[in-house]
Amino acid sequence: MKIMMKAPAKINLTLDVLHKRADGYHEVEMIMTTVDLADRIELEPLSKDEIKIISHNRFVPDDSRNLAFQAARLLKERHGIRSGVAIGIEKVIPVAAGLAGGSSDAAATLKGLNRLWNLGLSLDELAKLGSEIGSDVSFCVYGGTALAKGRGEKVQRLPAPPNCWVVLAKPTIGVSTAEVYKNLKIDGLRHPNTKAMVEAIETKDYANMCGHLGNVLESVTLKLYPEVAQIKEQMERFGADAVLMSGSGPTVFGLIQHDSRMNRVYNGLRGFCDQVYAVRLLGEGVSVD
Numbered sequence: 001m002k003i004m005m006k007a008p009a010k011i012n013l014t015l016d017v018l019h020k021r022a023d024g025y026h027e028v029e030m031i032m033t034t035v036d037l038a039d040r041i042e043l044e045p046l047s048k049d050e051i052k053i054i055s056h057n058r059f060v061p062d063d064s065r066n067l068a069f070q071a072a073r074l075l076k077e078r079h080g081i082r083s084g085v086a087i088g089i090e091k092v093i094p095v096a097a098g099l100a101g102g103s104s105d106a107a108a109t110l111k112g113l114n115r116l117w118n119l120g121l122s123l124d125e126l127a128k129l130g131s132e133i134g135s136d137v138s139f140c141v142y143g144g145t146a147l148a149k150g151r152g153e154k155v156q157r158l159p160a161p162p163n164c165w166v167v168l169a170k171p172t173i174g175v176s177t178a179e180v181y182k183n184l185k186i187d188g189l190r191h192p193n194t195k196a197m198v199e200a201i202e203t204k205d206y207a208n209m210c211g212h213l214g215n216v217l218e219s220v221t222l223k224l225y226p227e228v229a230q231i232k233e234q235m236e237r238f239g240a241d242a243v244l245m246s247g248s249g250p251t252v253f254g255l256i257q258h259d260s261r262m263n264r265v266y267n268g269l270r271g272f273c274d275q276v277y278a279v280r281l282l283g284e285g286v287s288v289d
């Protein structure tokens, strides 16, 4: 039996950093939502006790550095599984882009193996395991829309935001999340209004959702990589309703309500950027599958 899973990308509608903690992590508050741009994960049981990663993307590690590998290893260890699995990763989400591609692959692997190995774990249990792999994995287990706190692992689910187009553009640079956090000066940050964004989502108020987009990491990444600022300007110039960098970047996204304007922004950006996508928000999360 083979299991196929979709592993969708996320964007940050808000990303705030409150302070640096004694354990070295940053205390964050962020609202994330999944979009219809997804890797495809194929899980095939192996009788030999091994975890095999099969990916044809040269930026995706095929060993224990892969977050999907770590997800399988964790489940095997905790549940005494003696057989193996081949994990095929068809990469669609740009790598090191601020779209949580690796975390989403890990989350899809946890959910798929829960089925393949008949473990009967709940979403909450899978999310808890996911937090041991990476800060964004818990959110990716639920998908949909959520407010994440702590280092990102404390997830409160939110309803679907008003639907719209999302044009994503990624310049040909990879950004190291660690480097961005290292350069972040917490004093003097312009914090997004997370509460107002939660309200905009709950009341399905598109204008207010656009008005409250905010990401404190933009100040760092835009300074380190001026091409990100240029893409933001282009997206605004072509008429996106609101524009923000996702995560630590470098992907920039624009929210757009009308089809004709989406086409203008999408086609306009393709002249500047190799990786441009026009997708919808997914909105709702998933039940355990």
Ligand code: ATP
Residues within 6 Å of the ligand: 059, 060, 061, 065, 066, 067, 068, 089, 094, 095, 096, 097, 098, 099, 100, 101, 102, 103, 105, 106, 136, 177, 247, 248, 249
């Ligand atoms: P985030 O938004 O959570 O910070 P990201 O989108 O910026 O994540 P990823 O695409 O997850 O970043 O990749 C970051 C690094 O993680 C890559 O450079 C790669 O070496 C490693 N990695 C591990 N597993 C995976 C995976 N399954 N897919 C892609 N990259 C992976």
